[in-house]
Amino acid sequence: MAALTVAVLVAAGAAMGSINLLVDDVIRPGASRWIYGATMLLLGVVAATLAVRRRIGRWTIFALVLLGDLIYLVIALSVTDPLRYATPLMMLFAAFVAAWFLDGWMLVAHLVVTPVIVAVALAGSYDDVAGLLVQVCVDAGVLDLAAAGVFVLRRRIERLLASTQELSRRDPLTGLGNRRHLEEQARRVWRQSRRDGVRVAAMVLDLDHFKQLNDAHGHAAGDAVLRSVAAALTASVRPTDVLARLGGEELAVLGMVGDPTEAHRLAERLRRAVAGARTASGHVVTASIGIALVRPAEGEDPVDGLWRLLDLADAAMYQAKQGGRDRVATVPAPRPPSAPAASVVAGTADEMGGETADAGAA
Incomplete structure (x- = not known):
């Protein structure tokens, strides 16, 4: 121009x-x-x-x-x-x-x-x-x-x-990135993951019983909780990780890991950070976290791959809810038909702590 x-x-x-x-x-x-x-x-x-x-x-x-x-x-x-x-x-x-x-x-x-x-x-x-x-x-x-x-x-x-x-690109309440920011950063993460030969890990965090907290103490208390959780997570993620608010009480972390055990350790650190966050009024919450991993395929669209991966992590998060909340989980999932070359890593919460299954690994 x-x-x-x-x-x-x-x-x-x-x-x-x-x-x-x-x-x-x-x-x-x-x-x-x-x-x-x-x-x-x-x-x-x-x-x-x-x-x-x-x-x-x-x-x-x-x-x-x-x-x-x-x-x-x-x-x-x-x-x-x-x-x-x-x-x-x-x-x-x-x-x-x-x-x-x-x-x-x-x-x-x-x-x-x-x-x-x-x-x-x-x-x-x-x-x-x-x-x-x-x-x-x-x-x-x-x-x-x-x-x-x-x-x-x-x-x-x-x-x-x-x-x-x-x-x-920013959520006005928490100051975290939003969906647009997450999509923009996905291109960098996918490119670096292929170059370094590591997996991409997506984590979906959902605050437990957040609706009840809002109903009991008002939306101002809920907003304060979201801000304190955002601050705690910002201090806990790695410099290369992407932290964003998807909407409501749901947040996401996108990063790169060498193996599923590393992803589990990061998720546990985030879970403890949420549990340790406390507002000025003394309100605390916990979080259920779902994890999904993938090996990006050459030529794969990073934005499409991001949302497929977040869907898997979201399903894992609901399993953590069903398992009692305040925990980390993944669920096995079939390989997405639109990304046949991608290797999706999944397993149960117990497997992530010990021998983790690599579902659909090449």
């Missing part, structure tokens, strides 16, 4: 500047006319190159901005009357590009260069220094203020977009 935008601006500048070649007495005779024509041709080549490549870096934009400043100077020195045929407002092209695409110090460099270029370009049009300085202050001031204003507007928009994107 940046490459195409700059290409359009450069092409528009070349087109408008080329009109002067068709008007008599605008360009100085002799070498100036050839220099002017070569400059317009250079602009056209730059625009075509950017449009074809459709890629541009920040340093390239910085170089093009400085080149634009220099080109304006060449144009001003090539025309018979810069005040009529090469007004400094032509530098708005470079000013807006610098303000919208460059870093702060790069923009400052352009702002410093602008009055120097304007002064050199208009020096031949004024007999006295005072008149030149006034014109430079007016023209360069307008250009720099316009660029600075666009830069400030851009930074505010960037901060607003960053804040909006963060809110779209």
Whole structure:
């Protein structure tokens, strides 16, 4: 998008500047006319190159901005009357590009260069220094203020977009990631799991008797419990694990493990963390946790694989509920027909503690 935008601006500048070649007495005779024509041709080549490549870096934009400043100077020195045929407002092209695409110090460099270029370009049009300085202050001031204003507007928009994107990935109550965040991180986890040759583990945690707590003590107490549980889990998961709230009192953890025993140890640590979480009012809860593991297959869609794995972990969580709550469990499950190459690891809660069955392992 940046490459195409700059290409359009450069092409528009070349087109408008080329009109002067068709008007008599605008360009100085002799070498100036050839220099002017070569400059317009250079602009056209730059625009075509950017449009074809459709890629541009920040340093390239910085170089093009400085080149634009220099080109304006060449144009001003090539025309018979810069005040009529090469007004400094032509530098708005470079000013807006610098303000919208460059870093702060790069923009400052352009702002410093602008009055120097304007002064050199208009020096031949004024007999006295005072008149030149006034014109430079007016023209360069307008250009720099316009660029600075666009830069400030851009930074505010960037901060607003960053804040909006963060809110779209976070649960507002607990501060944990939400479903969108979980899906985004699944791509990283699946890719790293295949590279390292380890399994992906999904854990679904459901707070026990949470509805009764809400009914007995109110939703404010329930919200406080969710926040304390979220804080306890955040302190207990590994740095590479992804912790998210699926909805209500259900949370999920996505991570990588070398074997089922490691997954069981992590789940037990999370179960103890939930049981040890306490609100300011003294409310505590426990959690039932279901585990499912998979070996990601090459070419498998990580998001589809994520939700298949969470479905298995959810089924395991319900078995933990039926087994008495406040425990960890898994259940064997058939291999998903849409992912024939994936190896789903499952077993009973007792097997996870000792010899764990690897159902459907390749």
